Amino acid sequence: MQRKPIFDLVRRLLGRGLRQSEVTALDRALDAVENVSQDPVPPVPSLRVSAAGVQLIKRFEGCARKRPDGLIEAYPDPATGHEPWTIGWGATGPDIGQATVWTQAQCDARLESDIGRHASDVRKAIGDSPTTQGQFDALVSFHYNTGAIGRATLTHLHRAGKFDAAADEFLRWTRGGGRVLQGLVRRRRSEALLYRSGG
Numbered sequence: 185m186q187r188k189p190i191f192d193l194v195r196r197l198l199g200r201g202l203r204q205s206e207v208t209a210l211d212r213a214l215d216a217v218e219n220v221s222q223d224p225v226p227p228v229p230s231l232r233v234s235a236a237g238v239q240l241i242k243r244f245e246g247c248a249r250k251r252p253d254g255l256i257e258a259y260p261d262p263a264t265g266h267e268p269w270t271i272g273w274g275a276t277g278p279d280i281g282q283a284t285v286w287t288q289a290q291c292d293a294r295l296e297s298d299i300g301r302h303a304s305d306v307r308k309a310i311g312d313s314p315t316t317q318g319q320f321d322a323l324v325s326f327h328y329n330t331g332a333i334g335r336a337t338l339t340h341l342h343r344a345g346k347f348d349a350a351a352d353e354f355l356r357w358t359r360g361g362g363r364v365l366q367g368l369v370r371r372r373r374s375e376a377l378l379y380r381s382g383g
Contacts, residue, residue: 187214231307233299237321240378241299241328244371245274247291256291258284262367263360273298274328302328309333313343322354322379329371330357351376 191210195202202210233241249257249271258271258280268276271284272291275298286294306323315323319342327333338353354376358368 187211190214231303231320233303233321233324234317236318236378237324238295238299240321240374241325242273242295244325244329244367244374245295247273247288250288251285255285255287258282261360263363263365298328299324302333306333309339310343313345315342316382318378318381319347322375325371325375325378326354326357329368332357347379351379354379 191202191207194206194210247256249259251257256272258269260266260282261268261270269280269282269284270276271280271286271294273295275291275294303320303324306320306327309327310320310323323333323339323342326336326338330336333339336353336357338350338356341347341350341353354372355369358364358372360368
C-alpha cells in the first residue's frame, strides 16, 4: 500500500504537519488494515469436521438395512449391485462383506473413525491453504464419498485459491456405475452450497 498519499491527505485535512506520535499511530493502523486484507479467508482453526459437516455426511450416507432385531446388515454398492459392500454410515473396506452385521454402536464408532481418517487426508491434500469451516466440511464429505481428494481438480483449484471454480467442480462427480445418480447430484449440490457458505 502506498502510504505517502494517505499521510499527505491527513496533513491537508489537519492544515499542519504530523507529530511523530501521529505518524506512529497512523503506521500502526495501516499495518493492521494490510494484515487483514492479506488473509481474507481464515484457516479452519481446528481442522476438524463441524457438526454441520457430520450431519451432511449422515444425511446422504444414511444408516440403512436395520433388521427387526436392531442390528445393521451390509448391503451392496447401489451403483454396481455388488462390491464394495457397505454397512452403517457408508463404511466400506476389507472387513465388510455380504454377511457383515453390526450393532448401531459399531456403526456410529466406525463413522467417527472414518470421518477422522478422511479429515486427515483432506488436511494433507489442502496443506496450508486458507480454508473456511464450510469448505473443509464439504471437502471431507466429498472425500468420504469419492475417496478422490488427492486427484480431484477441485482440490488443486482450492489450493490455488480459486474457490468459485472449485465449487463448480463438485457437480462433475455425480456418476456411479457409468451413469448419473440423482442421489449423487443432490449430495454434490449440498456440498457445493456448504463449500460456498464459508461457514
